[in-house]
Amino acid sequence: MGHVRRIAGAAAAGGAVVAGLAEPAAAHVDYVTDEDAAGSARELFAAVFSDPVSVAVLLFGSLAVLGLAVGYLRFAGSLRDITVARRTLQSYQPYLPWMLRLSVGLPLVGAGFAGYLFTPVVGADARLLQVGIGFLLLFGLGTRIVAALGLVTYLGALFTVGTPMLLASEYIAGFLAILVVGPGQPSADLMLRRLVVTDGTLLSRFRGIRTVGGLLTDAGIERGAAPVLLRLFLGLNFLYLGIAQKWLEPASALAVVEKYNLVAVVPVSPELWVFGAGLVEAAVGVAFVTGTFTRGAAATGFVLLTTTLFGLPDDPVLAHITLFGLSSALLITGSGRFSLDSTILPALGHRLDPEQQPAAD
Template sequence: MIRRIARSAIPVGAATIFLSGIATAHVDYVVDADPETIGEAIQFVITTMSDPLNAVLLAVGAVGLVGLLAGWILVRPFPRDIAEFRATMKEYTDLVPWLLRIGIGFPLVGAGFAGYYFSPAVPIEARLLQIGIGFLLLFGLATRAVAAIGLVAYVVGLVVDPRILLANEFVGGFLAIILLGAGRPSADDVLQRVAEADSTVYGRIDPIHRIAVWFQHLVVDYKVYLPTLLRVSLGLNFVYLGFVQKLMSPQSALAVVDKYNLTVVVPAPPELWVVGAGVTEIAVGIVLLLGLFTRGFSLVAFLLFTTTLFGLPDDPVLAHLSLYGLVSVLLITGSGPLALDNRLQPTETDSRRPSMAD
């Protein structure tokens, strides 16, 4: 009986997450709205939740999500399929540095040509800087040093215009690239191989490869924390967008709902769309921070990004590639250390059933 109920809860909860997530977007990218006070935002949330129907619908969504997670733990459906999926994902580990370079490099090149600084909400020209960093990351040349320069450029921009926080995933991306290096294929890998070969002229005249080897030995013990770094980066991004861009900027979010007629997609009050989208993003962020069902929620996040891109025709695609890149890496790595997923691994007596946690 419990198993049948849990199996029913899984599709219901999944549908709730999907429908709530359709409204997720970087609000400042697609609408212009006057700034709101904290008091107005709090009053909006209180008024919305004071409506019994809204409260019931949000409660049903929350119960559906909890039922989905509990059902997944109790039933562990499709064990062989998921075990094969996890094993296949781990075979792509060597591609992680390449994915990170693409996920960070392309958005920077696009930002340089489009005339904004990291985030489309910050119309500051930095063409040479961003295109240069982006192309060098894509080529994989001086990768760690270039990523460090990009990180400094982001921090400086944040001091100038706090709206760059809308693109805070770049921090995690730059740090991850500094930690892992260029990987392969990359110019750094080619040059390193030439430098390490016997009797090469390049190996004698270029000291950079020695520094690279020294740094690799310095950080090698910390590479295991790459998934933790990315989870924290993405989790904070989701929490920030849900809280600041939705719950604390309800009029801007309402403008998005009105602009794209989202109430036609799912017949719900606009206020419920805004609060539901904000709560959903915050929930996904918290789950990622905790490292709970990491691969599952990374897949949900990937679907939400895709839904946003197809559902909002004038949302800048390049601005989301960094998020796609980080989420794709988490699909490969799983939750890593310092995650609740590790507590949900199957016990020794139940080792025949693979964990559904991450």
């Protein structure tokens, strides 16, 4: 275990150095606006819930979502299209490690060259470390060790810089999921592993060395933990973006609505725009954390991110690649264990349609 402690120590030192170089800038809506608009959570809620039109829109939207959920539970088991789609997504499981490595590696390389630390609101001269971690993840070399280094680096920056780093908290989900699932294929690690386990090769003499994957297996941490980790930390990220960034500090979000004239796209009040955006993000977060209609929530999050990028032309694309990729990963994995998708929702579906045994997710 000595080599594991040395690796952890080096990772912690790297994280502390990078955190020391970090300089917090402004704060996800602040990606596209620097305005210091006035406004508070109390004023936002008062403006929304004192307006009969806004209340009617929220009520209608809530009933529509409830109807969609009940309809899915009632008919999902009898619609072959849903069954085939679910099975097709599950068949992509072998590509999950590669998808995770791309989702984390690419934005890290971009962040290193762009001069920011994980999130564009925190400037840092950490090109070598971030680009190195990103390239190694993309190449799949030392994958689990590199993911551990990235995780400690992020946590060190979070401890030092504070709240602005929460805008990129999806990296926690990515690093942890990579640690659990490993490099997969194609990867340099898999090629090296095959050389080690093949008799007669030069590397076969290293066959007895314990790997990080072996240590995790010994600790009872299996690949099946990946969906749970993805759900939990992605969910917390969406909750933070919806509640803290939209509801509790609506000023910048209102400035975004004004800057891009979003009320011309959907003719509602600016306050309802901000409240509704926060509500959708928070709902996706709750769905992820509880494992409720996980694939539907992942699709909603993906569409939300896509429309944001198309609607806000100067929004930094690189800063959202991790969220894009990890939401796509949940489309493949589904909810996994410890979820309402695997417990309560199937029972509700069976009650609505006793002749069917629908899998809610």
